[in-house]
Amino acid sequence: MSETAAEAARPTTPQNAFRGVLGRLNLSTWAGIAIVVLLVLAAIFAPYLATHPPAKQSIMDQLAPPGGGYLLGADQFGRDIWSRLLFGARYSLAIGLFAILTALVIGSLIGMTAGYRGGRTDILLMQVMDVILAFPSLILGLALVALMGATMTNIVIAIAFTATPAFARIARAAVIAQRDREYVQACRAMGFSGGRILFRHILPAILPEVMVMTSLWMATAVRTEASLAFIGLGLAPPTPTWGGMVREGFENILSSFHLALFPSLAILILVLAFNLIGDGLRDAIDPRLKDAS
Amino acid sequence: MVGKNTSDKPVLSVSGLTIAFGSTTVVHDLSFGIAAGETLAVVGESGSGKSVTSLAIMGLLPERIGRASGSVKLGDRDLLTLDESEMRSVRGGQISMIFQEPMTSLNPVQRIGDQIGEAIRIHRGLKGAELREAVLEMLRKVRIPDPEERIDNYPHTFSGGMRQRVMIAMALACNPALIIADEPTTALDVTVQAQTLALLKELQRETGTAILFITHDMGVVAEIADHVLVMRRGRAIEQGTVHEVFSNPRDAYTRSLIAAAPSLVGKLADGTIPARGVEGVPLSFRGDAPVLEVRDLSVRFPSRGGLFGRLKGEVHAVEQVSFAIGKGETLGLVGESGSGKSTIGKAIIDLAPRHSGEITVAGRRIDYADPRSLASLRRDVQMIFQDPFGSLDTRQSIGSAIIEPMQVHGIASGKEARAKMEWLLERVGLDPARATSLPHEFSGGQRQRICIARALAMSPKLIIADEAVSALDVAIKAQIIDLMIDLQKEFEVSYLFISHDMAAVERICDRVAVMYFGEIVEIGARDDVIGRPGHGYTQRLLSAIPITHPDQRSARPPQRVDATPPRSPMKPVGYRPPPQSWEMMAEGHFIRRAS
Numbered sequence: 001m002s003e004t005a006a007e008a009a010r011p012t013t014p015q016n017a018f019r020g021v022l023g024r025l026n027l028s029t030w031a032g033i034a035i036v037v038l039l040v041l042a043a044i045f046a047p048y049l050a051t052h053p054p055a056k057q058s059i060m061d062q063l064a065p066p067g068g069g070y071l072l073g074a075d076q077f078g079r080d081i082w083s084r085l086l087f088g089a090r091y092s093l094a095i096g097l098f099a100i101l102t103a104l105v106i107g108s109l110i111g112m113t114a115g116y117r118g119g120r121t122d123i124l125l126m127q128v129m130d131v132i133l134a135f136p137s138l139i140l141g142l143a144l145v146a147l148m149g150a151t152m153t154n155i156v157i158a159i160a161f162t163a164t165p166a167f168a169r170i171a172r173a174a175v176i177a178q179r180d181r182e183y184v185q186a187c188r189a190m191g192f193s194g195g196r197i198l199f200r201h202i203l204p205a206i207l208p209e210v211m212v213m214t215s216l217w218m219a220t221a222v223r224t225e226a227s228l229a230f231i232g233l234g235l236a237p238p239t240p241t242w243g244g245m246v247r248e249g250f251e252n253i254l255s256s257f258h259l260a261l262f263p264s265l266a267i268l269i270l271v272l273a274f275n276l277i278g279d280g281l282r283d284a285i286d287p288r289l290k291d292a293s
Numbered sequence: 294m295v296g297k298n299t300s301d302k303p304v305l306s307v308s309g310l311t312i313a314f315g316s317t318t319v320v321h322d323l324s325f326g327i328a329a330g331e332t333l334a335v336v337g338e339s340g341s342g343k344s345v346t347s348l349a350i351m352g353l354l355p356e357r358i359g360r361a362s363g364s365v366k367l368g369d370r371d372l373l374t375l376d377e378s379e380m381r382s383v384r385g386g387q388i389s390m391i392f393q394e395p396m397t398s399l400n401p402v403q404r405i406g407d408q409i410g411e412a413i414r415i416h417r418g419l420k421g422a423e424l425r426e427a428v429l430e431m432l433r434k435v436r437i438p439d440p441e442e443r444i445d446n447y448p449h450t451f452s453g454g455m456r457q458r459v460m461i462a463m464a465l466a467c468n469p470a471l472i473i474a475d476e477p478t479t480a481l482d483v484t485v486q487a488q489t490l491a492l493l494k495e496l497q498r499e500t501g502t503a504i505l506f507i508t509h510d511m512g513v514v515a516e517i518a519d520h521v522l523v524m525r526r527g528r529a530i531e532q533g534t535v536h537e538v539f540s541n542p543r544d545a546y547t548r549s550l551i552a553a554a555p556s557l558v559g560k561l562a563d564g565t566i567p568a569r570g571v572e573g574v575p576l577s578f579r580g581d582a583p584v585l586e587v588r589d590l591s592v593r594f595p596s597r598g599g600l601f602g603r604l605k606g607e608v609h610a611v612e613q614v615s616f617a618i619g620k621g622e623t624l625g626l627v628g629e630s631g632s633g634k635s636t637i638g639k640a641i642i643d644l645a646p647r648h649s650g651e652i653t654v655a656g657r658r659i660d661y662a663d664p665r666s667l668a669s670l671r672r673d674v675q676m677i678f679q680d681p682f683g684s685l686d687t688r689q690s691i692g693s694a695i696i697e698p699m700q701v702h703g704i705a706s707g708k709e710a711r712a713k714m715e716w717l718l719e720r721v722g723l724d725p726a727r728a729t730s731l732p733h734e735f736s737g738g739q740r741q742r743i744c745i746a747r748a749l750a751m752s753p754k755l756i757i758a759d760e761a762v763s764a765l766d767v768a769i770k771a772q773i774i775d776l777m778i779d780l781q782k783e784f785e786v787s788y789l790f791i792s793h794d795m796a797a798v799e800r801i802c803d804r805v806a807v808m809y810f811g812e813i814v815e816i817g818a819r820d821d822v823i824g825r826p827g828h829g830y831t832q833r834l835l836s837a838i839p840i841t842h843p844d845q846r847s848a849r850p851p852q853r854v855d856a857t858p859p860r861s862p863m864k865p866v867g868y869r870p871p872p873q874s875w876e877m878m879a880e881g882h883f884i885r886r887a888s
Contacts, residue, residue: 185678189642
């Protein structure tokens with residue numbers, strides 16, 4: 001058994017395996033991570049970084065251009081765009097995060113149950129998921145928010161609702177791939193309960209795939225939230241949301257394009273960052289998928 | 294030097310072949326030759342460099358990383374100096390290859406006629422009706438029944454053995470000077486293996502092709518080889534004619550390989566033993582009371598089809614099987630793939646549905662609908678699986694894998710469980726200090742030790758070992774079997790040892806049951822069943838097992854090339870099998886009477 005002596009010299013713990021994934025991340029993934037970290041910091045320290053209160057109007061400074069007293073200019077009510085962007089980041093990030101975490105937990109549970117149980121349970125659960133998936137997420141989110149009213153909780157619920165099937169699908173596929181492996185059979189042979197097998201043995205195996213999905217759907221959630229705000233179904237004014245700022249800036253796009261430009265850029269950068277992270281994670285976790293898409 | 298007793302020039306002569314991957318040398322200074330019409334067997338365990346050598350001869354080493362130096366002469370040409378386009382004409386034309394896995398080495402979306410025809414078209418330039426006739430001739434040569442019809446079939450309609458014959462036809466299609474056969478029979482059942490080897494030998498006699506035969510099985514070597522080259526860790530450690538190597542092995546490793554072959558088989562006793570009919574089913578066992586008693590176990594899988602999933606029929610995987618195992622006793626369950634032997638093990642521990650039957654463990658009848666009865670079954674009966682790489686959770690440390698079942702069943706927890714785990718690791722020959730390591734840090738044999746420790750953690754009465762040593766190299770296999778025998782004495786545990794490997798069965802089992810199409814056809818003490826088989830199938834199975842010494846070649850009966858399609862296990866719904874009747878050959882040795 002000499003061949004294992006060399007292997008034993010460098011034991012691999014889960015922490016090491018995680019470090020291995022981090023080591024395989026490419027430059028653009030790190031750029032994505034850096035952007036998200038910066039934006040989260042900006043959102044947390046918004047009160048310190050802002051130069052003006054975000055809702056403070058100033059008749060004198062309506063549509064002021066960038067530079068001067070206002071870093072990125074002022075909007076049609078004379079509110080500082082820089083400060084509003086900083087506070088807006090809080091809503092974009094919070095809604096995206098809570099919506100996707102909710103979808104992650106519920107969707108994964110549904111998918112794991114469907115995949116592990118199989119048969120009728122599987123068919124029933126996944127048919128429901130497919131029906132939800134058949135609607136474009138923006139239309140479905142729009143209908144839900146219009147129905148329930150545009151509060152923070154309702155927007156989170158609406159976006160979570162649209163993202164749940166995606167997590168259910170990926171969790172189900174991953175569980176099915178594991179379910180018939182011999183180690184799962186061994187667990188069943190030793191009399192472990194279904195819950196124990198699912199959560200202690202199968203869940204860690206499917207986690208990487210779910211993580212990739214999470215960051216990719218964060219991007220979609222941010223976009224959906226901005227789109228809802230743009231068509232007027234976001235948080236009510238004067239709450240500064242990026243989508244809402246784009247809409248307000250749109251009215252003066254010909255005279256003062258900076259009103260719409262800066263929040264649009266903010267949305268673009270955040271969505272791009274989440275996509276970069278998702279793609280990079282996927283490549284690092286499973287190099288075989290690199291050229292798949 | 295190989296080839297010294299053949300006067301003619303070798304077809305292939307390799308000298309000083311050294312192969313390196315990057316900075317690691319995997320094959321050191323290898324030299325051998327093969328003459329026309331001769332078979333050289335290259336023997337070694339996984340990682341010994343035997344397959345890499347064949348890839349180097351074919352010029353198929355991975356580009357950029359693999360480098361070969363020395364010389365590989367086919368006739369007068371040194372293959373190592375040829376460029377890729379020249380090599381292409383050599384491959385398939387002068388050298389062809391037969392691979393291990395007949396299920397994956399054929400293209401599933403091409404008719405077999407087209408696949409054989411492609412090589413002939415490229416290398417011999419035949420077309421149209423001429424090409425078709427040439428393909429038909431090849432199919433006849435490899436004894437494919439109804440070749441006119443089968444030529445237009447797809448690979449999935451062929452059995453494993455038939456596919457390997459198609460592969461052989463492809464390899465022979467262009468009259469190659471050399472065929473490289475890389476473990477061509479390893480994936481086949483033993484009876485099919487015997488037929489395939491017989492066919493290869495016969496075709497070699499007709500065509501005079503040289504064969505480089507790569508294998509890990511000394512039995513196959515004894516059957517087919519003229520010369521033998523034993524490899525270990527990239528070096529040739531022994532070389533000579535097959536008689537020299539088997540009669541006077543010089544190297545200790547070669548001796549251990551030869552010793553691993555089954556020894557009872559092939560020494561069949563002469564004469565017929567009078568048999569008498571017996572009442573009921575044979576439930577004999579050793580000792581006072583059986584640990585496991587299986588009565589009339591049947592397993593059927595529904596086969597549905599059509600638009601509404603109508604029940605078309607049932608696959609009778611296991612049919613009215615009865616047997617018993619005594620305390621500290623090992624019953625071997627042997628049979629070929631698809632005979633239902635694994636399904637029996639799974640049905641006992643509720644991993645497969647039981648259609649009917651009664652299972653009693655330690656005197657208690659198991660009620661599978663009762664959670665308490667099921668829980669006690671799961672304590673008393675443990676299972677060891679075939680794949681030591683698949684049956685452990687890759688993310689769980691081995692210590693925790695052994696402790697978890699103890700906690701789940703409330704046998705031990707905390708410090709007590711830890712102590713028991715460490716003690717068990719020591720018992721199976723592993724260092725308890727490595728309890729925090731993950732499974733991938735262990736070799737295949739070590740992992741199987743971990744699985745054994747995990748099974749023993751429950752202090753079971755019975756361990757079902759489902760092909761538990763089949764995936765291991767010969768030397769490791771012997772160690773694990775010895776460990777299982779030692780532990781059996783210490784823990785007084787019984788084994789149900791499911792395997793197709795007769796050498797392993799012979800070594801560990803007290804009694805043997807032979808399975809054929811879901812039924813036990815013969816059961817009895819090991820020496821009786823293996824030494825004096827009574828049932829026709831057992832006799833056929835045993836005669837197909839490779840011989841242990843080349844001197845026995847003339848003594849064994851000729852292998853018929855069997856063309857009959859296998860029996861279908863699919864039966865119409867409500868099918869009732871005919872009642873069984875048994876004959877007793879000797880005390881505790883029963884055979885099924887033909888119905």
